[in-house]
Amino acid sequence: MKRRNFIKLSAAGGMALQFTDILSMYENMKPEYMPRRALGKTGDKLSIVGFGGIALRNNGQEFAKELIPKAFNAGINYFDVAPGYGDSQELMGPPLRVYRNDVFLACKTGERDKAGAEKELHESLKLLKTDHFDLYQFHAMSKMEDVEKVFGPDGAMETFLKARKDGKIRHIGFSAHNEEVALKMMELFDFDSILYPINCVCWENGNFGPQVFKIAKSKGMGVLALKAVASHRVPEAERQYPNMWYKPFEEDEKIEKALAYTLSKDITATVHAGDSIFMKKTLDFIRANKEFKPPTQAEISKMVKGIKPIFSHPAT
Secondary structure (H helix, E strand, O other): OOEEEEEEEEOOHHHHHHHHHHHHOOOOHHHHHHEEEEOOOOEEEEEEEEEEEEHHOOOHHHHHHHHHHHHHHHHOOOOEEEOOOOOOHHHHHHEEEEEEEHHHEEEOOOOOEHHHHHHHHHHHHHHHOOOEEEEEEEEEEEOOHHHHHHHOOOOOHHHHHHHOOOOOOOEEEEEEEEHHHHHHHHHHHOOOOOEEEOOOHHHHOOOHHHHHHHHHHOOOOOEEEEEOOEEOOOOOHOOOOOOOOOOOOHHHHHHHHHHHHHHHOOEEEEEOOOOOOHHHHHHHHHHHHOOOOOOOHHHHHHHHOOOOOOOOOOOO
């Protein structure tokens, strides 16, 4: 495959370029190009690419008004956002409202106690202009202390269960960045989904992913992938994309291999990386590939050689 270089967008100048080009960003993408897969046992089918709301952060309402219709018309029906993504909820709410009955809307809370989770749930519903979430998730479960709080007396799980009973949420899931925590969460509750890094560097170099993936599939859960194109951690001063704390693969060939690696696994969907330019690269890949044949072991081993993963098991 011919090596091509990915265009880098600076934090200062990238936004103007993206806004100018947004009308043509999805012009070749049609809904029939976007496969959908079942979300575990829920009965819902999601586009294999999810719209990550973090891409909207600090980019203004006009940007959101342009981008969300383009994403929907490209066949994306899975939208994911969280209070932790700055003003993303506020920006996503108005333009997504038009399509609300035709999309699967997932949101999260970082609160671990009952009262905090209830407050944040209602704030998110208000900002996103909806009366319910299709999926509500415990966000970034990273420590056993989080698990203890969520499932303890007056823990956030009480809010989730009541909200599901009241029709404010349909399904319950969680995201995590720690294998022990993820395994414990699945042991304690019959979750509908897990949002988790399914990434070639983490899987191959960090033994991060295989155990969680195996258990989740055995339980019939939907597996939603994060960080598909992540390469390695970088200091904050060296970050080139404002909404991404890690260094992504930037050459087209490597982006394509990383996406093929993730999508060839039995997952439901992958949420695109935090900068909108990576959504374009993801859509380009989907449009060009009817099947997601994984890279050979030799190809992927060569690509990830010497790279320290952003997550590993056991955690380091």
